[in-house]
Amino acid sequence: MRRAPGLSVRLKLTLSYAGFIMLVGALLFVAVCVFYLRFLPDGFISADDSFWIDRYALLRAFAPFVTIVMAVLLTLGLVGGWLLAGWMLTPLTRITAATRMAANGSLSHRIRLSGRSDEFRELADVFDTMLARLEAHVDEQQRFAANASHELRTPLAITQTLLDVARNDPDRDTGELIDRLRGVNTRAIDLTEALLLLSRADQRSFTRQHVDLSLLAEEATETLLTLAEKQEVTLETSGEIARTVGSHALLQQLTTNLVHNAIVHNLPQGTVWVTTSVQPDSVVLTVANTGEPLAEQLISTIVEPFQRGTERIRTDHAGVGLGLAIVNSIVEAHAGTLTLTPRAAGGLCVAVQLPAGR
Known part of the structure; x- marks a missing residue:
């Protein structure tokens, strides 16, 4: 966006400081003048009436001195305001420099302002x-x-x-x-x-509606029952009605992906447990399966795209390596949390916690 050139913030602050000092000085001069004109009458002020005071002449004599003082105040206001504004705006200068570097593609630079907390920090x-x-x-x-x-x-x-x-x-x-x-x-x-x-x-471009995770779990297990039978894996579904708000299609894909992964990354004669539960402010979908023991390092990486993990059981239905990555993205899009925990007896337990539907 192109803008017409204008005054810098530092110059504006300097002029503001100087203008404020000049305003205060002018008000003080006006106050002195009002005092002289109203409360200091003309007349003799000595005991023998030998000294006559003329208030208007006094003001005329006072005017050059006031002019010099105002000039000094203006100079001090400009110089001091410029230095003070520069000192106050130093953090903003560093922030601007970091912003320019980020705009040019350097995202590794950090400002790291030291000192006590204030608006700039x-x-x-x-x-x-x-x-x-x-x-x-x-x-x-x-x-x-x-x-x-x-x-x-x-x-x-x-x-x-x-x-x-x-x-x-x-x-x-x-x-x-x-x-x-x-x-x-x-x-x-x-x-x-x-x-x-x-x-x-x-x-996150989807229409939100009320969804029951228990129904999605039943639909996913029915859809994948043939694959489970072929893999010699038993599916067990249980739990209570768990209502949330979100995309029915995406949450259905989430549930299907979890059940599919639990089936294909399993052992012969293995089992998959799909359960739903309700907590005070959330609902939880849990998919657990039997399998080989999994290392903690593997658990921390398998939600990344295309990270299948060499320690997991591979079959012809292992997919394209995006199953858990899609699950993780859907959970984040619904403001939920995804927890992966290796089972002590082998296999994996995946818990999806979503806000409860109101």
Whole structure:
């Protein structure tokens, strides 16, 4: 935004200080004049009536002295106001410099104003916090973009390889080639849809309505029952009515992702427990499963995009590595909390806590 040039804040403060001093001096001069004119009468003031006082002549004699004093006050006001304004605006100068650096792409710089708390230091602290969050968000987006590019490149590279093989070997069975191409294409579509869903959750552009998590849990288990039977995993659903406010579609995807992960990252003859509960101001959806013991380091990273974890059980239905990342984004979009806890007997317990619907 282009603006016309104007006076600096420092100059404005200087003029304000000087103007205030001049106003006070002028008021003081007026007060003296009023006093002389009203309370000091003309006449003899000595005992022998030898000394005559003329108040108007006294004021005329006093005027040059007042002019000199006002000039001195103006000079002191300008010089002192300029120095005082510069000293007061030093923190703002540092904040402005940091803002310019951030606008040019440097997000690692911090102001770190020292001293006791005041308005400028509170502004600097808030700005430092904003820069830290913005830097972390940019780094996360860059990692996500790099990982997404890598994941999208993989099916395209496989497709290119299959097509090259088919072109160089005309006698190759086209049925097998088509099946493999179909599988690779399906994976690319699933990945694209997952990325779009993740973007939608991050933008928080959805209509809010009353949702019962217990019904979503039942729908998710019914939908994934065939997969659970194929994986030889038992699904157990229980709990109470747990109403919240949010997007029905996103919360349904959240529940489905959690149950799906609990099934595919499980052991043969394993179990998945899906429960809902109500607390005073929130509702909780919990999905736990059996499995191998999980390390704490793995727990802290598996919610990041494309972080599947090598210690987890892998199957043909393991997905594209965005399941828990989507869950985390949906939870944040609904002002909730996501807690992942490794079970002592093996497996994972995931708890989603959302504000209770009113």
